[in-house]
Amino acid sequence: xxxxxxxxxxxxxxxxxGALDPAEAESVARHLGSCAACRAEERxxxxxxxxxxxxxxxxxxxxxxxxxxxxxxxSSRWRRILPLAAAASIALLAGAxxxxxxxxxxxxxEVIAHxxxxxxxxxxxxxxxxxxxxxxxxDLLPLGGGSGR
Amino acid sequence: MVxxxxxxxxxxRRIVELYEGTVFNLLFRFTGxxxxxxxxxxxxxLRVVRARGRYRPKAKFSTFLYRVAFxxxxxxxxxxxxxxxxxxxxxxxxxxxSPRADLxxxxxxxPHEAVEHEEMARRLRxxxxxxxxxxxxALVMNKYHDLSYREIAEALGSTEKAVKSLLARARRSVxxxxxxxxxxxxxx
Numbered sequence: 001x002x003x004x005x006x007x008x009x010x011x012x013x014x015x016x017x018g019a020l021d022p023a024e025a026e027s028v029a030r031h032l033g034s035c036a037a038c039r040a041e042e043r044x045x046x047x048x049x050x051x052x053x054x055x056x057x058x059x060x061x062x063x064x065x066x067x068x069x070x071x072x073x074x075s076s077r078w079r080r081i082l083p084l085a086a087a088a089s090i091a092l093l094a095g096a097x098x099x100x101x102x103x104x105x106x107x108x109x110e111v112i113a114h115x116x117x118x119x120x121x122x123x124x125x126x127x128x129x130x131x132x133x134x135x136x137x138x139d140l141l142p143l144g145g146g147s148g149r
Numbered sequence: 150m151v152x153x154x155x156x157x158x159x160x161x162r163r164i165v166e167l168y169e170g171t172v173f174n175l176l177f178r179f180t181g182x183x184x185x186x187x188x189x190x191x192x193x194x195l196r197v198v199r200a201r202g203r204y205r206p207k208a209k210f211s212t213f214l215y216r217v218a219f220x221x222x223x224x225x226x227x228x229x230x231x232x233x234x235x236x237x238x239x240x241x242x243x244x245x246x247s248p249r250a251d252l253x254x255x256x257x258x259x260p261h262e263a264v265e266h267e268e269m270a271r272r273l274r275x276x277x278x279x280x281x282x283x284x285x286x287a288l289v290m291n292k293y294h295d296l297s298y299r300e301i302a303e304a305l306g307s308t309e310k311a312v313k314s315l316l317a318r319a320r321r322s323v324x325x326x327x328x329x330x331x332x333x334x335x336x337x
Contacts, residue, residue, distance in 0.1 A: 010318075013316060013317050013324075014316070014317050019298070044324055044328055044331060045320065047331050048323055048324040048328075048331065049320070051269055051331060052273060052323070054266055054269040054270040054273055055178055055270055055273050055274065055277070056177070056178075056270060057174035057177055058173045058174060058183065058186060059170060059174075060169040060170060060172075060173045060187075060190065064165070064191075066162075068162075068169075068194045068195070069161060071191060072161055073158075075195055075198055
């Protein structure tokens with residue numbers, strides 16, 4: 001395989017990591033043996049990798065673990081309470097309707113008062129989904145073999 | 150994580166203590182900003198709580214955590230563009246609740262070297278910010294977290310081949326943009 005300078009420069013990072021397959025590695029090595037400009041680029045690649053050490057990281061603030069554990073406890077409590085509260089509200093609503101002896105017709109005020117509940121009944125009946133409202137499902141799924149996508 | 154799944158509530162705090170450093174380093178190097186970092190880190194661990202019932206230990210827990218972090222970063226990224234573009238020298242919130250920059254001790258370098266080091270860090274930050282999110286995350290995981298191509302692939306929901314390609318493109322971009330500043334550091 002004869003590689004152009006541009007092709008070699010695409011592969012330089014993997015070359016210095018030793019991550020090329022044998023045929024590619026041999027082609028890159030052959031090209032580097034005869035191309036001073038790409039040899040300079042290879043040195044630049046190594047220097048860039050070292051330079052990246054300058055990017056700082058960040059340490060967690062003090063008592064972070066304690067605050068997260070407390071937030072998790074609150075989240076768990078809410079997770080237990082939410083379906084019970086929803087069920088109780090629905091039961092109250094149904095009871096009120098039964099007492100009035102009406103057919104299932106709600107006044108405007110009753111509809112407005114329970115609008116969020118009526119719209120989201122499917123949601124609140126699934127506690128996990130309700131708690132994870134802002135979490136895309138795929139974020140929560142465990143890894144299933146990893147590279148399937 | 151398995152202990153936590155079995156109902157050992159103290160195990161969750163242990164998980165946070167074990168991985169908080171990893172998560173803060175990952176988020177800070179990915180976003181380049183301290184602002185909102187603690188909220189983002191907390192959300193990652195709370196997603197672990199929500200996934201508690203469904204987590205299956207088929208892969209290393211850390212890989213699962215990296216995957217949650219990556220998904221959150223990408224989702225949040227759309228509404229947090231300003232954070233990505235914030236410079237390293239932006240003033241950090243006061244008080245000990247703000248994440249601490251894990252900078253080397255400046256006394257360890259002569260003054261002129263410390264200045265050059267900070268200048269290089271700023272240049273690199275602005276270069277990293279121009280990379281597409283997936284390339285940037287792959288580079289951060291590879292360079293600073295020493296993850297293998299396979300582990301990065303699992304975290305990104307991709308393949309090893311795709312990760313190699315991502316990293317090759319990311320590193321070429323960084324190299325080409327940094328080249329004007331590295332002239333004196335390249336041995337002949």
